[in-house]
Amino acid sequence: MTRAIIIGAPRSGSGKTSVTIGILRALARRGIKVRGAKSGPDYIDPGFHTAATGLSGVNLDSWAMSPDLLNALASNATEDADFIFLESAMGLFDGIPAGQGRTGSAADLARLYHLPVLLVLDVSGQSTTAAAVAKGFATYDPDVRMAGIVLNRLGSERHRKLCSEAIETLGLPVVGAILRDPTLNLPERHLGLVQAGEYADLMTHLDRLADMVEKSLDLDAIMALAAPFSPASGSFEHALQPPGQRIALAEDAAFTFLYPHVAAHWRQAGAEIVPFSPLADEAPVQNCDVCWLPGGYPELHSGSLAAATSFRAGMARFAETKPIHGECGGFMVLGEALEDAAGETHAMLGLLGHSTSFAKRKMNLGYREARLRVACPLGPQGALIRGHEFHYAQMIATGNDEPLADLADGQGNPLGASGYRRGHVSGTFFHAIARGA
Template sequence: MRMPGAIPPGLLISAPASGTGKTTVTLGLIAAFRAAGLVVQPFKSGPDYIDPAFHAAAAGRPSVNLDSWAMTPGRIAALASGAAGADLVIAEGSMGLFDGVARAGETGTGASADLATEMGWPVIAVLDVSGQAQTAAAVAAGLAGFRPGLRLAGVILNKVASPRHEALVRAGMAVAGLPVLGALPRKAAVALPERHLGLVQAEELPRLQAILAEAAAFVAAHCDLDTIRAVAAGGHLAGTAPPVPPPGERIALARDAAFSFVYPHLLADWRAGGATVLPFSPLADEAPDPSATVCWLPGGYPELHAGRLAAAAHFRAGLTEFAATRPVHGECGGYMALGAGLVSADGTRHRMAGLLGLETSFAKRRMHLGYRLARPLHPLPGLGKVALRGHEFHYATILSQPDAALAVVQDANGDAVAEAGSCRAMPGGGQVSGTFFHLIAPASSESIS
């Protein structure tokens, strides 16, 4: 019997590469086990901020990011302890199982394999077997033997064309000594809609619960749920770490379809630090709560709602008044919304808040992607000048960034990043700042130089 407060056994769902169907399989497993009466705790390996919302909808409890590049072992352990009281942990990997950066950060390179090894979670690999048969076993065997200490508990075959195709793949897996825990037919796949940053956000899908039910039925019909649960293990890591300090006592948090990228662990940390979170919607032309002590605009999709933001005069006036005397900070999409203007994909320039001089454009998209280590040149609310670890992912082209640089920023290789954020002091004592990276955690070590 598991002791109260202990972390339950878990699994990490991974794959040889992105695009194999691991998110659909993960959601199907979470929803299927929940439908069977289990309490499932989801996690996401890496900095993705879209998948956890789907996990939470499937599990009925928050999903948390665990990141080996940005988080210490103690921080990972502290967040993993949130699984106490669940029956099973299901973590979803990112990209391929061993894909990470070249230089390690706090715990590792950001690879899903780091997390599986650290937590002792067996890996189930989702394999897209379209266009191959016995060769799939060679790929799986390579995953199983690449890193000592990592256990590949079995595979789930995806996009199986026919019973004959399945038999051939299973024959190869038998030779390799790898259990086949499921085989999903090609034509019955459950599809999740996508856009340029990944999946369409969970909150934007009116049929989300129906999609999750379909995924649960699909996975339950074609996977051995009893064996999958039986191979779960690990959860032995122990440790503690201080939470990320809140940026203020009362946080006005922009929260709607344009500003939705907030890591769940940050919100939990802020509340654990005694802060009150006061959501407001710029798209509904709402201003920050006047009783707030700080305003935070997270990332999201301002480019998809630029016209509505430009027309939100009450929001803009209220934010300007707030910023005169109190700190305002924006991340990625929130940073763009604080700027002077945003050019949408059709070439139309839309007026933004104008609290910073930043001009961005989606007319000519350019992808910016990767981990970031930032050493602030100006104090950030609640954080001061402590070095920060985060992640950047957007397609905006920077046309102008005229304000004072907020930080010295490097990527995971130690190379300088030109997008150093912006900072502007306001005449009434307030400060407006913004970054293109999303904060994950303060840095306890600064191995990058």
């Protein structure tokens, strides 16, 4: 029987990612089959979970995924794992106003699957006040149970004692206490953490986090807090279906943001994914049925992409007869030009007519629901696609292409036409997660 627990916190930046990764790596080093999961739309943390455990990470998103798809993914996650540690996005109860159980918060998953919560508290700048925070979490929702507390960023042994004694008088066990150590912080940039695949010494850093966890947390007590996890049967009816039998997928440091569950379902449905690297000046294999440019960091590599002549020629040739779709960063590369952070403009593929700028930054963040105006690799005409936007680039020229979809926010408020299409080419700023239900 697989057991699971949610690792939550009052807010982002509390240290729950480092705690989660450290626990995952420490247990994997003990030979325990352990898997990481992430609530909400985060495509970076699952990469660290995978690296730490050797088992692929998974997103479980109660807003973007239908209940059947959520159950199917959760069930798959239990198949080869003894333990699952489900890391919360943002604060434990943070989501959007939506129907019951569909807010996108980790608390939705705690209620749905009756999972206990290991609460990570950043206690820097406070002592016994931490008990008031813990009590608030323990009593806020009777259907979301706090099972234990990890104290993070402690300044001293006296600090630990003050916090622990105050919290344990509430009946909440303190199962970890971590001293402040900035060297354990994972480096960040504009879209969150620097990705796992970009570390030259990734495993060294993961092992340092595991060493910290072994020293500072009671892992046996934490495993004992986890609850049996047996999701109801589900289906992949509302998963994003493979856009073709053979999918040419851009995959390198500029194109990285493809959800693990999307690629996994494509393969399970019988599709073959054929990766290629635009930064290595590779073109998509021409006998593929469709080409997919995922999100990533093209703004950091725009000069190299502009100079990749074989990639550019191969994409133009592919677009003459076969579908190409780009998401976020991929959408930016499909356009005419990209202005980098230094204000230098680089020619992109020109398969769509828009241009984007990273010099004029503005954060766009939130759940999105798109109704497709025409068929494209995301789905048939009229299909409802759920996903999200998270980017700082802005459109500085719109071009004359036809809109791809009608967009709404997570609460259904119309945002207008979104994305573009021209011939076989389509693209959007939003990342697709699943089909709407």
